[in-house]
Amino acid sequence: MARFFLWPQSVILAQRGFLFPWTAVFLAIGIGGYFALRVEPPVALLWLMLGLGGLGLIAALRAGAVLGPVLIALALIACGYGSAGLRAHWTAGPVLDFRYYGPIEGRIVAIDRSGSDAVRLTLDRVVLERMAPERTPARVRVSLHGDQGFFQPSPGATIILTGHLSAPGGAVEPGGFDFKRHAWFLRLGGIGYTRNPVLLLEPPGPGQAIFKARIWLSNRVQAGLKGEAGAFAAAVMTGDRSSMGRDTLQALRDTNLAHLLAISGLHMGLLAGFVFAVLRFGLLLHPVPRHAWPVKKLAALGALVAAFGYLLLSGGNVATERAFIMAATALCALILDRRAISLRAVAMAALIVLVLHPQALVSPGFQMSFAATTALVAVFEQVTRSKSGRSWPRWTAPVLSLVLSSAVAGLATAPVGMAHFNQASSYGLIANLVSVPVMGLLVVPMGVLAVLLMPFGLEHLALAIMGLGLDWILFVADRIAGWSGAVRPVVAPAPHVLPILALGGLILCLWQGRGRLAGLAPMALAIALWTQSERPALLIADSGTLVGVMTDQGRALSRAKGSGFIADTWLENDGFGGTQASAAGLWPQIHDRVARAQIGPIEVVHLQGKVAARSFDRCSADQIVIASAEVAPRGPCRVFDPDRLKQTGSVALWLRDTGLDMKTATQVSGRRLWHGEGPAPKRLAQKGQ
Template sequence: MGRFLQFPSQLMLSQRGHLFPWVPVCLAVGIGLYFELRIEPAMWVLWLCLAVSPLALLWTRYGAVVGPLVCLMVLTAFGFGLAGMRAHQVASPVLDFRYYGAVEGRIVAMDRSSSDAVRLTLDRVVLERMDPSRTPTRVRVSLHGQQGFSDPRPGDVVILTAHLSGPGGAVEPGGFDFRRHAWFQRLGAVGYTRTPVLLLEKAGEGLWLFKARMWLSARVQSQLEGETGTFAAALMAGERSGMSQETIKALRETNLAHLIAISGLHMGLVAGFVYASLRYGLLLLPWTRHSGHVRKYAAFGALLAAAGYLALSGGSIATQRAFIMAAAGLTALMLDRRVLSLRSVAMAAVVVLLIRPEALLSPGFQMSFAATTALVAVFSAMAARQVRLPGWLGAVASVVISSAVAGAATGPVGMAHFNQIATYGLLANLVSVPVMGLVVVPMGVLAALLMPFGLDWIALKIMGLGLDWILFVAHRVAEWDGAVRPVVSPDPWVLPVVALAGLMLCLWHGRGRWTGLVPLAVAVVAWSQTQRPDILIADTGTLVGMMTPEGRALSRDRGAGFIADTWLENDGRGGDQIGAALLWPESPLKRVAEAQLPQIGVMHIQGKTGAKQVSRCARDQVVVSSVELTLTGGCTLFDPMTLRRTGSVALYLEEGGPRIVTDAEKTGRRLWHPAREKRALKLAKNQ
């Protein structure tokens, strides 16, 4: 019995000196718990969680076993309170009705929608006949139709006539919650316009960093035309609005999308190139050659370059993580200190989570830290075992190992979020990443240095050759048969279990790390047994999807395209909306689309014309309507009034009868969801 009690103590003592990387893990657990709640916690609970955080400073007094456990619980509570406070801090009005009218605002961001339309994000919003206290802080509008105002600039005050509504919920229960995502961006309404955008006032003071980014983007694209120029602008200024969806899709399908997401690769190459250039340059000068501080001067210059790159690139999560790690390494170099790589990764994660706890839920955060943690762990293990290869063989092996390890680490995250796996991603990276490191990034830095003299075109032309090669590889490989394989969306708990397995394998020291294979095996089995809903209903009532042996059949062949594409991707079977509509038993072109499953019938009524054709329904039918209506017959009805309370709906056909799951049940009553009636989760049934 005594030996049994000694085991936890020996286990924790074996990890002494290696526990700091678990600090962001504990924070992440607390943040994740907050977002998984169905009821918003009271403010006093959040304050209590933050108030206990000083106990973490005293954890060493509790011994080698109890101390770390106390610290774990305190950090988890702190993460919980931190996420809750952040959610309250960013609170702003959300539009709770459909608005059509004049919209005035200042342009603070520009990007492209999934349909390749330019989108403007506006602040200082003014809506016609709208109380300022209820007006959203920010709105985002997609520009369709012929636009007379073709050159929007940062800071311009514009006016337009737009259709707006509050951010939509998940397209299926348990799916990506856009309302929550928009809440933390203070985005209170989204919509579109088909009329020209008019300029009210040219850009004034403020937004200087955004203006600098857009100026740099325009400068680069004036020297490099087409997709090459937009690719270069994305790398140098973090401005992707010019990139077409076709190119982004090709990069994603070949696992090269990380090349346009400014991350550790780019930051490391920029900092490394500047450091090496400054160091060798200072060695050539007689008055600095023998000073003994050449490395420190070079490191300081590289740190300034990295900070400038962070600012100009837009400061995404991956870029923040990369900068913090680079800054830690360069600072340690200036102070003649040793850098512990996993601690640098952990430090970067802590900083990002403290600033933006909601970043934990984003694919960018998950993929960035998964890749970096795995790479550091693998190369640290190789260094400890003195695994080295001579000359060019070592360089080639490093590229292969880096691509393979990063791909394996980010693969589950990419498959869970994007429902696909790039079959030839490793090959595409092997022939593209060296070009990025040897040609593209060095020429980009050189172009920035030559820009004040008007000679940046020299470096940009060479940079363009490297980008042309990467684009060629992406488009050519994406055309190969089987380049992309669809993957079914897993249950929400599967990805956290995979993350736990990966953290055990990377962070735990000793043979105990191999216990991480157990949760990994559990996750793989659970993922392979994922059950998809037999029936899906959009929260707008405009689309119904029914699972058949050939795949999901859709009640419409056009309209609600984003919802349709998401459903088909989550099913992991591929295909498009038109092909899925052909699987519907009757023509989806009719205003009333009907289908029969073993336990239940499905009827989808579209528009007022379809509603006039139906007055009765059967008790064993599920009726979905895009307009409000009244039926007799006792069926289960989902019309706009009901769907406003339930959100999207999923039905599972089980032996005891259909099991209905709603988005309202999954999300609960949170800050980012409008207040629902007390009986919101009870389905409406007509008698």
């Protein structure tokens, strides 16, 4: 028994000096625990957990070398749990509970592009007709369709339009991405669209200086560099992707080059490195600073200022914040004569991001960013420590570093990308090997030079050279995306697969000694579970407008048009690929807007529209009836109409030997703040009996 207690003590003591990177992991466990809940905890409990976490951290200071780390781990879990919950309450705001159509007034605070390639505006200071201010959402997001005439969105402008708004939608299938939660933390209380011209109510007023500067710089860049290359340059320099075409974005995603658009570690590192090198070289040219000044430290300070300016201009998303924190840590280390890059720096960046934005933990951007960074730092630390092996010629070092970094980053982010986006890029490594050097040697340096030349009106000289590099990257993306088998669809894993895989990867990267190989076990388990993923036999959209039945050829959809986002997500999650139109061709029978299909002994009947719903008056026990309008047939069938689906959310059913196994989005995600107030959902009863 004594040996049993001595073993964990010896393990902890053996890891002394290498435990700090685990602090971010335990904070993330607490945050993940909050988001995994199915019932919203009381606010008092959240404050209690935060308080207990603080006390635990204080107690750990005098707890010794063994008990101290244990207390810190428990305290961080409690802090993560409490901070995530309190952040959710702090961002609370009104959410529409009905479909609104009418005048929408607001101030433009963000401009981007929707999945349908339409310009999309985020508005604050929202005014809706006949709606009290306390019920009006703090922010809404509207996509602009139709002819908008001469209207050009301007940061800070107050506009008015006539459009449709509704509450953000929930998960398109149980356990899927919950857009309601995502919108809650963005304070989006309504999303919608307009097909009418937008009118300018008031020109931009004071404030929003950074947003205005971003758009000004974006417009200036695109004026000097036309076409997709100009839109690409604007995205790289300012984070503004509103001019990027959908086909271009898809080609970049299909070749695993989309990370070149996101202002992340690559861009921040290249910018800081270029500014550092230029400043250091420039100061060394003069004899006074060369002999009397701390040139390297001054260059690092200048690079830090440039990196901070880049953070502000880029919009400050999570990936950019992480990149800036990493760059700032490295530059400060140079100033203080400390080691620049380490797993401690990665952990510090993760801690800061998670404290500021706990909800970032569940986002693909955070997961992919830190997966790549952690793996890269861990691998290069091992390479640096290793003294054995062949001594390669010095000229091969940059080539080997590029190949190794591309391979490691690709392997680290591939599972996250496949889990969230359900596709794998077959030739992503090739595309990155021929594109990333161009980004580092040509695009980023010329972007910096263009900004420096703008006060003199000479930016077009640098932008022309920058455009050559961007044209090459776009050419690579377009050509490789067209290769046969460039993109392979991947079936969506169960929700627990990615956390298990992440745990294994963290052990492999953070643990010291041979014990790190233990991380291979959970990784192997996660892969095995992923390969056994079983997709539902029947999927029902939460609006009742779309139904999907699994067949041997893939999922058959009940409609060829409409609910396109839901259809695309289902097909991606199935791992079959294809389009909504081709999936609709697999549906066996559609007549007079009544779609019928068979799954085992059960007949699925989808009633599309009010006329079809009114004409259906009788059903049997071996039928499942789904309707996009209210329906009340006589008989013992199970009915899912808008009224029922409002309670359940989207529905998934599996055919078992014992009958139908059903899960609803409400059962999986529970009743949380972002799903509205109310009691837990009652067990479903069969309607129409």
